[in-house]
Amino acid sequence: MALLEGRKISKSFGGVQALSQVxxxxxxxxxxxxxxxxxxxxxxxFNAVAGAFKPSSGRVVFDGRDITGQPADTVCRLGMxxxxxxxxxxxxxxxxxxxxxxxxxxxxxxxxxxxxxxxREKLSLVxxxxxxxxxxxxxxxxxxxxxxxxxxxxxxPKLLMLDEVLGGLNTQEIxxxxxxxxxxxxxxxxxxxxxEHVMGAVMQAAERVIVLDQGKVLMxxxxxxxxxxxRVIQAYLGE
Amino acid sequence: MLAISxxxxxxxxxxxxxxxxxxxLVVGIMNVVNFAHGELYILAGYFSYLFASxxxxxxxxxxxxxxxxxxxxxxxxxxxxxxxxxxxxxxxxILTFILSIVLQNAYLLIFGPYPNKPPLWVKGAADVFGLFxxxxxxxxxxxxxxxxxxxxxxxxxxxxxxxxxRATSQDREMAELNGVDTTRLNMLSFGLGCALAAAAGVxxxxxxxxxxxAGVPVALTAFVVVVLGGMGxxxxxxxxxxxxxxxxxxxxxxxxxxxxxxxxxxxxxxxLLIRPSGLFGRAKV
Numbered sequence: 153m154a155l156l157e158g159r160k161i162s163k164s165f166g167g168v169q170a171l172s173q174v175x176x177x178x179x180x181x182x183x184x185x186x187x188x189x190x191x192x193x194x195x196x197x198f199n200a201v202a203g204a205f206k207p208s209s210g211r212v213v214f215d216g217r218d219i220t221g222q223p224a225d226t227v228c229r230l231g232m233x234x235x236x237x238x239x240x241x242x243x244x245x246x247x248x249x250x251x252x253x254x255x256x257x258x259x260x261x262x263x264x265x266x267x268x269x270x271x272r273e274k275l276s277l278v279x280x281x282x283x284x285x286x287x288x289x290x291x292x293x294x295x296x297x298x299x300x301x302x303x304x305x306x307x308x309p310k311l312l313m314l315d316e317v318l319g320g321l322n323t324q325e326i327x328x329x330x331x332x333x334x335x336x337x338x339x340x341x342x343x344x345x346x347x348e349h350v351m352g353a354v355m356q357a358a359e360r361v362i363v364l365d366q367g368k369v370l371m372x373x374x375x376x377x378x379x380x381x382x383r384v385i386q387a388y389l390g391e
Numbered sequence: 392m393l394a395i396s397x398x399x400x401x402x403x404x405x406x407x408x409x410x411x412x413x414x415x416l417v418v419g420i421m422n423v424v425n426f427a428h429g430e431l432y433i434l435a436g437y438f439s440y441l442f443a444s445x446x447x448x449x450x451x452x453x454x455x456x457x458x459x460x461x462x463x464x465x466x467x468x469x470x471x472x473x474x475x476x477x478x479x480x481x482x483x484x485i486l487t488f489i490l491s492i493v494l495q496n497a498y499l500l501i502f503g504p505y506p507n508k509p510p511l512w513v514k515g516a517a518d519v520f521g522l523f524x525x526x527x528x529x530x531x532x533x534x535x536x537x538x539x540x541x542x543x544x545x546x547x548x549x550x551x552x553x554x555x556x557r558a559t560s561q562d563r564e565m566a567e568l569n570g571v572d573t574t575r576l577n578m579l580s581f582g583l584g585c586a587l588a589a590a591a592g593v594x595x596x597x598x599x600x601x602x603x604x605a606g607v608p609v610a611l612t613a614f615v616v617v618v619l620g621g622m623g624x625x626x627x628x629x630x631x632x633x634x635x636x637x638x639x640x641x642x643x644x645x646x647x648x649x650x651x652x653x654x655x656x657x658x659x660x661x662x663l664l665i666r667p668s669g670l671f672g673r674a675k676v
Contacts, residue, residue, distance in 0.1 A: 202568070228570040240565045242558045253558040256551045257570030264551070307570055 153216070155180040155343050156201070156232075156311055161210035163193075163200050170196040171207070171367045178311070178360075183337055183344040185354040185375070188364035189388055194347045195237070197364065198313055202234050203227040215310060229258060233309035237316045239296040241288035247299055248284035251275055254306030271306055277336070278302040293320055305340070312336075314346045318353055326350060330357045355379065363387070394522045396644040397637060402529050404636020405536035406595045410609055411616035411628040412543055413587030419560035419623040420580040422480055423473055426487040428588050429610025430494035433603070435461045435589030436596035437502060439509040450512055454593040458586055465585025469578045477577075491610075498603035506600035509593075532594050539590045540629060547625060556580060560623055588613075612655065619659050621672025630670060634658065 154177035163171040171193045178184045186194050200207040201214075206221035213219070219227055233254075242250050251271035259267065275281055278298040283291070288299055297317060304312055314333070318326050330353050337344055348354045354361065355375040363370040363378055365387040371378065378384055410432060417425055425431075438457035442448045448456075472490065476482035513527040547553035559566040559576055567573055591609070592601075599605070616635055620627020635655045642654035662670060 204564075224564075224567040225570050225572050228568055234568055240562055242561045242565070244561060245554070245557055249554050250558075252551075253554050253566065253571070254569040256555060257572075267551070303569060 154178055154213075155215055156345065157213040158197070158201065159211040159213065161197065161200055161207045161212065163196055163205075163207045169367055171200065174210070174364070174367070174369055176362050176369060176372070178343060178345050180310075180343050181337070181341065182359045183334070183346060183357050185358035185361045186345060186347045186364065187349075187351075187354060187361060187378075188370070191366075192364040192387075193367040194364055195315060196367075198234065198315060198347065202232060202313060225257070228307055231308070231310035232313065233304035233307045233311070234313040235297075235300045235304050235315055235317060237319060239293075239300045241291070241296055241299050241303070243289035244287060246285050246287055247275060247280055247291070247302075248272065250288055250299060251303050251306035254303050255308070258307045270308075274302040274305045277305065278332075294325065297321075305336075309342065311343045311345060314344065314348075316347055316349060318348060318350045326353050329353075333357060351379075392644055393641075394519075395525070396640045398519065398523075398525055398529075400637035400640035401633065402533045402536075402598075402636070403595075403640065404633035405533055405540065406591045406609075406632075407612050407616050407636055408629045408632025409536055409539060409543075409591040409594070410588055410613035411620065411632050412540070412625065413584040413591075414610075414613045415617045415620075415623060415625065415628050416556070416580055416587070417584035418617065420556060421473070421577050423483045423581070424480075424487070424614070425581070425584065426484065426610070427468070427491040427494060428584075428613060429606025429608075430491045430498075431461050431465065431585045431606075432588040432592040432609050433498065433601050433606035434464070434494065435592030436509065436601035436605075437498065437507065438589075439593045439596065440507045440601065443509045444507075450510055453509065457593050458589050461589035461592075462582045462586040465582035466578055468585070469581035473581060474574070474577070491606075495603050495606075502601075502603065504603065506602050508600040509597050511597050526598075528597055532598055535594045536591075539587075539594070543587065544625065552579070608652070615655055615659050619662055619669055621666075621669025624669065624671035627669055627671035 156178040158174055158176045161171055161174040174197060188194055199205055201212050203222050203224035211218055211220045214230060214232060219230065242253065248271055251274050252267055255267045255270045272284065275284055278301050280295060280298055280302065291299060318329055321329060333344060334357060336342060346358065358375055360372065361375050361378040362372050363384050370383055370387055371381055414425065414428055417423055435457045438460055439453045442453035442456055443450045472486045473483050476486065511528045512531050515527050516524045517527055517530060519525045547556060555571055555576060559571055559573060563573060612635065616628055616631040619635065620631030635658065638654045638658050639651050643651045
């Protein structure tokens, strides 16, 4: 059974149909890329799934539960974590505290020592172990991205939703990041849904690719099938 | 004269800081200005008067019960009056303003217009560094105020609740995405904000008796302190509160008591001219 399933999700803003009848499924343990030209509705779909707003119609089923229109904090505690294109750390808190906030909400009953250890573990996972006492506003862009990833992991998710984590990274950093996310998936038994513009990375990392275009699902397939499909090439490059 | 004015300034400054911390907490988390803050301060004074003087309870027990009751009342206010107005700050402003008038008149009806005073914790006076004799009750109020502020700082800086509060006041949406139940947090922090007003009330009322409208200047001063110190800054509340307490008392002693309240606003205007975001406020990016 799919971990995350969208059934005929539609969302309109005023007269603009941002998503129409989007069906998709994400199987547990896979890395699924969500691609599409600018304005295709990728981030809107993320928002509709993760509880930032309610879809106009359609259902979202996560881990066997209907979570359509549930608030973001409930969805988060069910095991869905998300990062943003532009990182948003809690700037005036230390790196460790940033992650503790996430962990506290996921494990409200656990003792402080557990929360701290858990947060520290996530921080060292992304290579920021020696920065735990530093306030997040002092980090550089790449470190902030790592912190955001660690904070998402701090909610101990089943599903990790990444929104363009590779933007602003150089070729070598992209390669490292892709490796990192694949390792992470294996180690923490995660499922990953990943919006990405950097095509090379998508082809390396993803097992399935969902292509959105103008608010509709254009096709679903393996990376190889997708890049060779004339409809996808047309959506990206035009006629 | 100088030494005793400084001392008076410190005592009242600590109380201002406490009241301002309560306002700042609620503004930071919920973006709600509670106009009934001063009335809750007074309510705690009435409660401790009622339990200690009228019912003859131990004064510490009376104060703790007063704190707890105001905390619970804060939660009731949040759930019934504030929660339905989420998303529109103006409604909560008007509602709490109405609440403040209702409470003032309720106090007038129940307790009458006369000043009421809980019993002193301690009697007599102490010699402060050989400079002057100072009422023990005021010294006790100073110590109690500092202690409560220290506890608040500990809660905000070190506990899980404090971390969630700081995270939410920095980025509410992000906090929700990290699992913070902000509706519940609103309720608790509003209750805590009211409890801080109550703490200021129970500490200061043995010195300055309560009347139905005695909360108005305290709440006004608390708002001034929050703006003076910088929105959302805890240190701003403490430094702003002490500064205001000192300036008011020194001004009253050396210039004129008639202008006591003016000095605070002069300081506020000067600070805002030089640092529009307040002493410890960060400029909005």
